[in-house]
Amino acid sequence: MIPRYQTVLFIVLLAASAVMGTVLWQLRERAHQRLLTGEDSAPTSAPLVAATEQATLLVANDADNSLLEETQALPLPQDPGTRARVVLGKLLDLYASPDASHPVAGGASSILQVFLLPVPAVDRAPAAPAKAGTPSAGAQQTGPELAVVNLAGKFAASHPSGLETETLTVESICATLHANLPRVTQVRFLVDGAERATLAGHADLTRTYLAAPAVPHP
């Protein structure tokens, strides 16, 4: 006959063993996860720094309702879409600075994406007939492009309301895109990936803007 106190002691020791085993298993899993994460984030190759190039920004000025050309040295990637995002990010950084001539909050993070798409054939001017023997495959890649600029919702929400200020923001984005990517002839805007009626109550964001006329002539 096993005494009662021995039975109780056996059950307590068995429960303690089970708890310790569970804790040890969890600690092992955590250590394993930490190891895997460390492997993922470990730098295995040096980051590539894009070469610095001259970018042309058309900076809006609220005082006289004009766009002023400004040249900035920026590290510009080769991919046109990323290049457009970097240039527009710099433009919006200027607007977010305290002494901005066109104050708009948000900065570079307000440009979520810039997509470049070929302009639909129906919207294009009739092209000159191709010469005999000229390959036509390359024509699509060198043709005019439509830039779709996806803005952050917080940028539109915090943009000052007004006909002049909203028009200047839209025109400066269009003109800056065309100045740095001459193939961009049309621009459309999205806010958080969706169509929006106006930027802040005035500038129409449902239409396609022509980029070239927005560039000021000397």
Added chain:
Amino acid sequence: MSARVKFRSSSATSNKARRGLPFWGALTVLAAAAPLAAAQAPPAPAARFVVVLDAAHGGDDAGGRLSGGQTEKAFTLALSVRLRSLLAARGIAVVTTRESDATIDSNRRAGIANHANAQACLSLHATESGSGIHLFASSLAPAQAVRIPAWKTAQAAWVTRSLALAGLLNSALLHAGMSVTLGRTDLPGIDSMTCPALAVEVAPESAPGQAPKSALDDAAYQARVATALAAALLEWRTEARQP
């Protein structure tokens, strides 16, 4: 013009009477006197000069937030009422797109303006950005008038007149001591109007980087803007009546 037409008609009757119909004798005397009567009659009234005032926003659409907790829709309505009074006092017929805090879409606004067959249409806006008065004409390229214009580009045939009106308003506002900026923009309401149409945006008056000299909630500034606009529209009426 209509007086001259009446005179020619009377002369024709007179010539017919002189061809020998006896019972036209009495009428001959009357017909001979008709040119004199026509000359003494007051000149026929010129075409009715109508101005459309469009107070932007309203109802659910409050527009921008202005100084002193004011909304853009309230400011534009107050300016529209003030300007309407000034113009009516000078004998100009005024049609407004809204008289209360009502939601009206841009198509309805353009429809009201086009129905009025107006000689000037002003869409009134307000902002805290920039300085002085911002005048915007449609950015549509000028085009020849067509019998049935497309709704979204109806303003194209009127752009040249709209730019002329912008020039006149610019002169009047500068003369009143206000700073003015001119521009072109795409506004769905303006682009569908078949009249010389402008968007007039009122901003506080200030030098760059300095506190505003005249804030939007300053009643004296609002009165100055309305008076200058009324003076410009009077001048526009005078130009419109010149041959």
